[in-house]
Amino acid sequence: MIDSLRRHLRTQHFNPSFIGVFVNPFFLARRQLWVEMAGLAPMASGRLLDVGCGSKPYRALFDVAQYVGLDIDSPNSRQRGVADIFYDGTRFPFDDGRFESVLCNQVLEHVFNPDEFVAEICRVLTPGGRLILTVPFVWDEHEQPHDYARYSTFGLRSLLERNGFRVLEQHKLLADCSVLFQLTNAYLYKVLHSRHRSVNLLVTAGLLAPISVLGWVLGRLLPDNPDLFLDQAVVAEKKP
Numbered sequence: 001m002i003d004s005l006r007r008h009l010r011t012q013h014f015n016p017s018f019i020g021v022f023v024n025p026f027f028l029a030r031r032q033l034w035v036e037m038a039g040l041a042p043m044a045s046g047r048l049l050d051v052g053c054g055s056k057p058y059r060a061l062f063d064v065a066q067y068v069g070l071d072i073d074s075p076n077s078r079q080r081g082v083a084d085i086f087y088d089g090t091r092f093p094f095d096d097g098r099f100e101s102v103l104c105n106q107v108l109e110h111v112f113n114p115d116e117f118v119a120e121i122c123r124v125l126t127p128g129g130r131l132i133l134t135v136p137f138v139w140d141e142h143e144q145p146h147d148y149a150r151y152s153t154f155g156l157r158s159l160l161e162r163n164g165f166r167v168l169e170q171h172k173l174l175a176d177c178s179v180l181f182q183l184t185n186a187y188l189y190k191v192l193h194s195r196h197r198s199v200n201l202l203v204t205a206g207l208l209a210p211i212s213v214l215g216w217v218l219g220r221l222l223p224d225n226p227d228l229f230l231d232q233a234v235v236a237e238k239k240p
Contacts, residue, residue: 014057022205025189027212028182028219029230032173033134036233037061037105040132040169043235046100049124051092052107055082064101090116097126106231108135110146114159122164125238131165134233137172138179140186153232165236175229177222181215182230 012020015034021027041061048062053069070092071083078086087093090113102121111117121131135156141147151159157167174182185208192203 021212022209023201025185025204025208026182027209028174028178028185028215033106033231034058036134036171036173037132040233040235043130044101044103044132045130046126047098048101048103049092049094049099051102051104051121052110053083055080058103058105062103068099090120092120092124094124096123097129098124100126100129102129102131104131104133106134106136108133108151109149110143112148114149115163118159118163118165122238127238127240129238130168131160131236131238132233133160133236134173134231136231138183138228138230140183140190151232156232156234160234160236164239166239167234167236169233169235171233172226172229173231173233174219175226176219176224178215178219179228179230181211181218184215185211 012023014030016024016027016031020031024030037058038061041058041063044062044064046064047066048064048068050056050059050067050069053071056067056069059067068085069083070085070087071077071080072089073086077083085093102125104121108114108117125131133156135151137150137152139150153170153172157170160167188208188211189200189204192207194200194203
């Protein structure tokens with residue numbers, strides 16, 4: 001029973017259902033990311049490389065011939081035991097044109113050498129292969145000290161185009177007032193965070209959940225603001 005509950009809570013971390021609003025302080029962000037990834041997943045095909053795969057939270061969304069998780073070689077990545085291949089942070093251990101698709105989800109902001117990183121993604125893709133990429137725009141520093149950048153839509157497009165890609169789609173996520181409510185919850189969660197999981201759950205359910213619900217409702221009632229958004233998602237194609 002306890003193990004089942006823990007598995008359910010882990011699911012709510014990346015794919016929160018309505019119940020997730022009571023246990024996930026980042027409900028608005030995570031729900032929108034999941035919806036976006038579900039919509040973009042059919043654009044991937046063939047052999048897919050998940051760069052910076054972490055726990056492979058979106059694996060179930062992709063119906064591909066092969067799904068390979070790549071992560072930087074670190075004690076945490078090794079202990080997690082999810083990645084299929086590890087790399088040194090510079091060159092991916094694959095031949096040119098090895099994959100038809102690449103997924104890179106919330107990783108680019110942790111890369112200190114973005115041009116070299118994107119060039120590596122381009123190198124391992126076949127001509128015409130597709131990259132599905134998400135990255136935050138407005139968010140607090142996280143995974144310190146390995147948090148190096150935020151990208152505007154223009155900066156991200158420029159980075160991709162100068163390293164061999166053509167942008168097919170570019171979407172802004174939470175480009176409405178709900179971004180303010182998610183940032184409020186992120187602030188409250190960080191300053192009220194306790195070493196006790198039960199206390200954190202009570203704070204999330206009692207204080208943060210109503211804020212998430214209010215943000216979700218007002219985000220649908222009030223006008224959008226395309227200049228202020230939480231994350232962005234891009235689909236890009238490797239130029240021939």
